[in-house]
Every structure is written in C-alpha cells, then in structure tokens.
Amino acid sequence: MLKIPPHQVAGHQAGNGKLGPLVDESGRFYKPLQGDERGSNELKFYTSFSSNSRILEHISKFFPTFYGTQLIEASDGSGLKPHLVLEDLSVGRVNPSIVDIKIGSRTWAPEASEEYIQKCLKKDRETSSLPLGFRLSGIQIYGNRESGYWKPERTSMQNLPAEEVKLILKKFVSSNTSTDMDLQPDCAFAATVYGGSTGILSQLLEMKAWFEDQTMYHFYSCSILIMFEKGLALEGQNPGGQIKLIDFAHVIEGRGVIDHNFLGGLCSLIKFISEILTDPNEHKSLVSSVNGVN
Amino acid sequence: MLKIPPHQVAGHQAGNGKLGPLVDESGRFYKPLQGDERGSNELKFYTSFSSNSRILEHISKFFPTFYGTQLIEASDGSGLKPHLVLEDLSVGRVNPSIVDIKIGSRTWAPEASEEYIQKCLKKDRETSSLPLGFRLSGIQIYGNRESGYWKPERTSMQNLPAEEVKLILKKFVSSNTSTDMDLQPDCAFAATVYGGSTGILSQLLEMKAWFEDQTMYHFYSCSILIMFEKGLALEGQNPGGQIKLIDFAHVIEGRGVIDHNFLGGLCSLIKFISEILTDPNEHKSLVSSVNGVN
Numbered sequence: 276m277l278k279i280p281p282h283q284v285a286g287h288q289a290g291n292g293k294l295g296p297l298v299d300e301s302g303r304f305y306k307p308l309q310g311d312e313r314g315s316n317e318l319k320f321y322t323s324f325s326s327n328s329r330i331l332e333h334i335s336k337f338f339p340t341f342y343g344t345q346l347i348e349a350s351d352g353s354g355l356k357p358h359l360v361l362e363d364l365s366v367g368r369v370n371p372s373i374v375d376i377k378i379g380s381r382t383w384a385p386e387a388s389e390e391y392i393q394k395c396l397k398k399d400r401e402t403s404s405l406p407l408g409f410r411l412s413g414i415q416i417y418g419n420r421e422s423g424y425w426k427p428e429r430t431s432m433q434n435l436p437a438e439e440v441k442l443i444l445k446k447f448v449s450s451n452t453s454t455d456m457d458l459q460p461d462c463a464f465a466a467t468v469y470g471g472s473t474g475i476l477s478q479l480l481e482m483k484a485w486f487e488d489q490t491m492y493h494f495y496s497c498s499i500l501i502m503f504e505k506g507l508a509l510e511g512q513n514p515g516g517q518i519k520l521i522d523f524a525h526v527i528e529g530r531g532v533i534d535h536n537f538l539g540g541l542c543s544l545i546k547f548i549s550e551i552l553t554d555p556n557e558h559k560s561l562v563s564s565v566n567g568v569n
Numbered sequence: 570m571l572k573i574p575p576h577q578v579a580g581h582q583a584g585n586g587k588l589g590p591l592v593d594e595s596g597r598f599y600k601p602l603q604g605d606e607r608g609s610n611e612l613k614f615y616t617s618f619s620s621n622s623r624i625l626e627h628i629s630k631f632f633p634t635f636y637g638t639q640l641i642e643a644s645d646g647s648g649l650k651p652h653l654v655l656e657d658l659s660v661g662r663v664n665p666s667i668v669d670i671k672i673g674s675r676t677w678a679p680e681a682s683e684e685y686i687q688k689c690l691k692k693d694r695e696t697s698s699l700p701l702g703f704r705l706s707g708i709q710i711y712g713n714r715e716s717g718y719w720k721p722e723r724t725s726m727q728n729l730p731a732e733e734v735k736l737i738l739k740k741f742v743s744s745n746t747s748t749d750m751d752l753q754p755d756c757a758f759a760a761t762v763y764g765g766s767t768g769i770l771s772q773l774l775e776m777k778a779w780f781e782d783q784t785m786y787h788f789y790s791c792s793i794l795i796m797f798e799k800g801l802a803l804e805g806q807n808p809g810g811q812i813k814l815i816d817f818a819h820v821i822e823g824r825g826v827i828d829h830n831f832l833g834g835l836c837s838l839i840k841f842i843s844e845i846l847t848d849p850n851e852h853k854s855l856v857s858s859v860n861g862v863n
Contacts, residue, residue, distance in 0.1 A: 380675070380829060385699045408829035437825045473608075487836055533730045533840045535674060537701035539833030542781055546827045565624045 276300060282365040285375040285413030285429060285498065286522065289350035297350055297358075302340070302366040305347055305358040307501065313524035318359060320492070320523040322342075327491070335487050336338040337478070337520050337528040339364060364500065364519050366527065370424075373502045375412040375521075378540040380405050382496040384527045384566055395496070398565055402433040403440060408540035411435065412498055415445060417505045418453030425453035437547075450509070462555035468516045469552050472480060475501055478518045479545050486538040495525040499544070570594060570640065576659040578668040579707030579723060579792065580816065583644035591644055591652075598633070599641055599652040607818035612638065612653060613787070614817040621785070628779050630782035630815050631772070632659060657792065664718075667796045668741055669706040669815075672834040674699050676790040679820045689790070695729040697734060702834035705729065706792055710740060711799045712747030722788040731841075740846055741795075744803070756849035758802040762810045763846050770846060772812045773839050780832040785823055787828040789819040793838070806849050 277297040279289045287307075289295030296306045308314035321341040324330060340362035349356040359515045363370055382404060383395040403410040411432035425446075435443070442460065448459035448468045469475045479499075500519045510513035552559075571591040573583045581601075590600045602608035616637040620622060634656035643650040659665055677689035677699060697704040705726035706787030710719045719740075729737070736754065742762045743754035763769045773793075794813045802808035844851075 385694065402681065406824075407826055487840070490840070530700075533837050534702055535833030535837040538828030538836055542832055543827050543829040546781070546784070 294351040304363040317524040320526040370417040374414040408543035423454040489528040589644040598657040614820040640742040664711040702837035718748040784823040
C-alpha cells in the first residue's frame, strides 16, 4: 500500500493530484524519474555510486540505499511511471525533526545549458547560497504532542541572513514547542544532537574528509538532510541524529578535481554548527550583559 | 633608488612608460594605489589587517608586511602618486621560482557592480577558475645559469585543464632546465619543496585551518604566491619554500561567515599538491607499464 511520505520537507510533493514520491510499509521510497535528463542523470548517479567499489561503508551510509527502478502507479493518477526505488529515510522515526540544506554557493555545473545556468545563478544570488555557501530548503521541528510540528513556509527559509540561519539551527535543537518558536531558543539538545562522537558535527566532519579527497563526483544542487528524534532527546535517550545526502539530478563526473563548491559550503555549515556547540547562548549572554549595563 | 621588480609574474607591470610597482634596495615594494575603489579597498584591508589583534603571527606571516602609504614618482612618469608601501617578497632570493595562483571559483563579491560581476563571471567560466577552483595567473621557473627562466605567456596559463595544471605544478619542482620544459618533469624537488614539516603543503594546510575558522574577511580575486630557490635545492640545501597571499583590492568583510569560496579553491590546490607528493611519477609509471605491455 503506497502512501504520501509524512515527513517530506522539500522537493516535489505528491497529493492533490500532483506527481511526487511515495513510500510503502516495507521501508522503500519511490521517487518518480523526472522525464527530462534530470531523471536519467539521477539514475546514472545511483547506478554508478551503488556499484562503485571505492565507496566504503563509512561514506555509503550517508546515501540512501538504492534498489533499482520500478514501474508503479504515479501519485498524479497518470498511470504506470518509472520510479527510483530508494531507502525511506524516515523509517523507524516517530516525530522526526528534519532540515533540508542545499549545499554549495553555486547550484549549476559548468557544462549546464545557458538557460539553466542563468536561472540557477539568479536564485543563488537571491538566496543565502551565494553569501553562506548553502541555503535552507525546508524544515520541520517537532514541538511536543500538543503543539505538533513547526513547519514554516519553505520559500521563507531560503534567503535568510547568517544570524537568522543560525537562529533556526539553534531552534532545531531546542526544547521550545512549536507554538513558542518566537522565544529565545534554549539549545537544550545542542550537545546531544550536534555534539558527541556520533553526533551531527562528527558526521559532517567525516563527510568533509571524504570531500577533501574524492574526485569522482561533483554534487551540484544536492542537499544534506539532518534528522533526529526530539521525543528521545526529551527522555534523555540518544536522539538518533543522522545526516543523509539526497537529490542527485545534477551530479556530474569529478574528472580528477575535488568538489570545491560543495566542500566550501559544507565547511560553512560546519562552522555554523560548531559555533552553536561552542557558544549555544551567545545571544542570551549578550542580552544579559546589555541588561546588566542598563 | 627605485627600480622595476625583477621577479613579478602577474599583475600590472611597470616599464615602457606603464604604471606598475617599484622596489627599493631596503626591501620595500611600492604598489601604486589604484585610483578607483580598488585602491581605497586594498588600503582599507591592509590598514584593518595590520592592526587586527586577532591575527596571530602564524597567520600574519603569510601576508606582506604593510608600512603605510607614500607619495613617490610613479613608474609611468606621471609624477608623484600615492603608493602602498609593502614588504618586497623577493628580497634575499637569487633566482626564485614563483607561481601566482588566483584562488576561488568565483572572483567577484556578491555586492560588486553588475558590470563587474558579469566581466568576472565570464572570465571565471572561460578559465580554470570554475572547474578547478583556482587559476594559474603567472609563473617563472628557474632552470640553471645557462638556460635562465622558463616564463610562459601569462594568458596561456589561465585556462588549462586539470591534467596540464598538474603537469605545470610538477615542472615547478623538477630539475629540468628551462630549455627542456617539454620533457617529462622528474619532480626531483617535490619532497623538499612541497613536502616536509615546513614545506609548501604544511603551509597551505596551516592557511586552510585558518580559513575554516575565520569569518572576518572574504578574499575575492586574491592570489597565493608559491616561491622557492632552485639553486639551494640543487645544492641539497633547504630551498626556502614559502607561500604568501597578495592582491587585496576585492577583500570584503566576512560578516560572521567563513570564506567558503576561497577555502574550496584552496582545498582543490592542496589536493593537487598532495597528489604530486604522494605519486610524483604517476605518468611515468603509466608510460612504463604501457611500454612494458608492448
């Protein structure tokens, strides 16, 4: 029985007769193969990557498992359509907090069409991509059973200045409920979600080490998903913080050069997360000292 | 007594009635202040950087010392003109091999004028900047007393593919004379120039660590100079490998974000140098194995 994924925060979404991904109960995620070269390109990437013997487990774990392609009934009622069959990344999660971050100050490959380049360049300049090296593409933050999720409009997330992006990344690991998201975030779970030997920062650093070295693929317009379970954090358990790379419609061959565009953006994100870990209350203390003076 | 710098490999050059930098015998380098905002911007950077107490010696050593400004007779005979007074980086060097590498896949700041952005973007796309994250802006490689320097046309260096850039960076540390630059480079000095605890790679890694952290400045269109003395290498002495950052007319404030554009390009350059150190003879061994098969 196929259904609409309950925790998708960005990308094309099924529902209301639209074409989008579906999930089943066995933990598989069905992504419609886009009809143009994006579809064939993403399939080419998954096929290459999943059979690449140079990709070891400590890196492949950051990518959705690929199970091939399958013809299934498309979500828009248009009949049987080819879909990529992937791992459903939200399996086993109850109320996941998720942020989708598109990495890289440039979302276009040098050999893309002129029209596509101009479209992407315009968007990169209008959003946080150019100044920050990444942009927030979508987010949902679990509050509690009563308040549910805080899930702001996706477009409102894309062009925030550095300080507001940092605030969002603080809210992401705070105990605030979704109804008091305008309060100062307490960063109550920063240490357990972002920190620690298996936390988000450690995973990002492991990914960074690979990007400093690998010259096989360049990942344009690709996102890092960061996920964890606030319910577990509230109970003092390991919140299951995890990063995954998704969206490979614009991956090209690296041809002996590292992906300096992705790596730069990744390092910028790492700096944001590091600063939150080092000084979770920088604003609070600023506020208190100003109040103290007054 | 002011004279034209003998070892300049890129940038505006004095001579033939043109405006360019001059040097004196006390080790100072006089760079004409460009009349437009580039001049005032570079002066602003040197003034800020040289008085910035957060810049420690292990980083400031990568920058030319700044001695203020001075009115001197311009090289084009146009009379007294304001010049930046900087450290002459070639002082004490006899026959330096030098390469000037412009870092970053993007040489323009987000807030530059539309005309300037389009000009830079065009050049970044036409040169190695976009694919490699840096481009070679100029080079001189010392051969020996008879052959002198190999100093190819600057424009011929800017748009080379990855394999040819690697070849040039191999030639840079080879014992070949300037007259046999078309031979296979032997990488005779790779270990002593690029390698070792005080070599070029170590210095680049030290600079990288700073760029992963600092959010004060963004260095657009800035170059790394790599210099060493082949004469010393030939005598088995320390060749004095050194890197310096130069050209700060397009530096802007970092505003709390790392310079992901510079950092990405720097990491790409580091990967090139690392590969040469790890496997200086990759092509030779390829050639021998092919010959062996035949």
